[in-house]
Amino acid sequence: MSATEVLDAPHHAEHGEHHHNPFQAHHFDDPEQQYDAGKLGIWLFLVTEVLFFSGMFCAYAMYRSLHPEVWEFSSRFLNPTLGAFNTGVLLFSSLTMAWGVRCAQLRQAKGLAICLTLTLGCASIFLGVKAIEYSHKWDLGLLPASMYTIQSTVTEHHEGISKWLVIFSIIPALCLAGFVGWWVWAWSNNKKAIADIAGPFAITAACYFLGVLFGMFFESGGDKEAHGPMAAVAHATVAHDSHEAHDEHATVGGSAGGHGTANAADASVDKPGGAGLFFSIYYCMTGVHALHIIGGMVVLAWLLVRATKNHFNEEYFGPVDYVGLYWHLVDLIWIYLFPLLYLIT
Amino acid sequence: MSTTSHAAGSEHDSQGHHGFSHPMPVWQLLAVFAALIVLTALTVFQSKFDLGNLEVWLSLFIATVKASLVILFFMHMIHDKPLNVIVFMGSFIFVALFLGFVLMDAHGYKDVVEPQEAPPAATTP
Known part of the structure; x- marks a missing residue:
């Protein structure tokens, strides 16, 4: 307790009612000081995030500059339509997040809840599209490092629903069932405060499946384009079987001299450190980014609960602002990942 | 507020209703979003052309312009300390x-x- 508060005790009660925020920690002089301290903290955290991601960008820059032809080849397996769609989704979620901060500052609790629900929904759509992208690649054997399957040996295109997609969808499906059940329970028991939380959570879980549908639609639309160059590469190697046998030798450390038919790019993509390394870096960067999205969703859900309890106002909006800064950073990283991974020509 | 309120409190009152917060105008948010979408379309569009070595620098330049918009406006750096x-x-x-x-x-x-x-x-x- 500060000296002023002791001196002003009778006044303090009235003061607290109007001005003193219940969330102001006692070791801060005023809400602004608390806000500024938190803000510096979140910026420092974002600095560590930038430096953390820079390690992966460094790996990217180094291997791309050493083997540009491998990157040109491997990037064909990424669908730019899905990447662009996801970029739009994340940019929109950044807009709703920034709008949410505005709502918190203006005491618009309902607007803040809507903005946070939209942000969470966009995050789910993003993950749904990513699930389609990952499952499609895993079916084709586009896996990291030594798990990468040489693409000239993949002849049949996978049809129907991927088993990987089913595995990815288990948790969202459980969430959807749980949140819808929770919402129905709250609604039928006339617990509006709980329904206000369960409803947006159910929408968030449903948005994952919306993302999956978008992804399926764009992936099937983009398939013809994606398979064009792939088929061409497959035909460029004269004999598939001998190519495969040969590659085994190359991996062990045999000679590459007898492989005159394939061009230099084909030879280097199939080597260790070729396309397998591209996919290692691709999964590492997009996977860590997706983990950040999931982490962001957890804190956004926390903000949503607090928004329904009307915790935020013009003096106490720090948590919304800090989560917003983190969310924009995640968006910022995707802004660089999209052209660097999907748009290599 | 009574006259006995400490300096910090009266300082806040003089700054008006929003205190130390700077709510972004809605038009500004929408304008930044529109610019970001246009720049995304531009970067997809430029990737259709074979620009050789220049391509990666151009796409990085567009990404940096987008990142600057996000940092300055969505992240409020323009009003930051x-x-x-x-x-x-x-x-x-x-x-x-x-x-x-x-x-x-x-x-x-x-x-x-x-x-x-x-x-x-x-x-x-």
Whole structure:
């Protein structure tokens, strides 16, 4: 307790009612000081995030500059339509997040809840599209490092629903069932405060499946384009079987001299450190980014609960602002990942 | 407020209803979003052309313009304290040092490393 508060005790009660925020920690002089301290903290955290991601960008820059032809080849397996769609989704979620901060500052609790629900929904759509992208690649054997399957040996295109997609969808499906059940329970028991939380959570879980549908639609639309160059590469190697046998030798450390038919790019993509390394870096960067999205969703859900309890106002909006800064950073990283991974020509 | 209120309190009152917060006007948010979408379309569009080496620099330039819009407006850096700006922007100086030196090193030794990779027979012990 500060000296002023002791001196002003009778006044303090009235003061607290109007001005003193219940969330102001006692070791801060005023809400602004608390806000500024938190803000510096979140910026420092974002600095560590930038430096953390820079390690992966460094790996990217180094291997791309050493083997540009491998990157040109491997990037064909990424669908730019899905990447662009996801970029739009994340940019929109950044807009709703920034709008949410505005709502918190203006005491618009309902607007803040809507903005946070939209942000969470966009995050789910993003993950749904990513699930389609990952499952499609895993079916084709586009896996990291030594798990990468040489693409000239993949002849049949996978049809129907991927088993990987089913595995990815288990948790969202459980969430959807749980949140819808929770919402129905709250609604039928006339617990509006709980329904206000369960409803947006159910929408968030449903948005994952919306993302999956978008992804399926764009992936099937983009398939013809994606398979064009792939088929061409497959035909460029004269004999598939001998190519495969040969590659085994190359991996062990045999000679590459007898492989005159394939061009230099084909030879280097199939080597260790070729396309397998591209996919290692691709999964590492997009996977860590997706983990950040999931982490962001957890804190956004926390903000949503607090928004329904009307915790935020013009003096106490720090948590919304800090989560917003983190969310924009995640968006910022995707802004660089999209052209660097999907748009290599 | 009564006259006995301490300095900080009256200071806040003089700053009006929003205190120390700077709510972004809605038009500004929408304008930034529209610009970001247009720039995304532009970067997809430019990737359709074969610009050779220039391509990666152009797409990085567009990405940096987008990142600047996000940092300045969505992240409110335009209203932020100079200390926060220095702290955050400082990280990019270190990223540049990190990437620059690693790439310089990797390419500096490229001639020494690459011939060993090219004929695979040479790498077998």
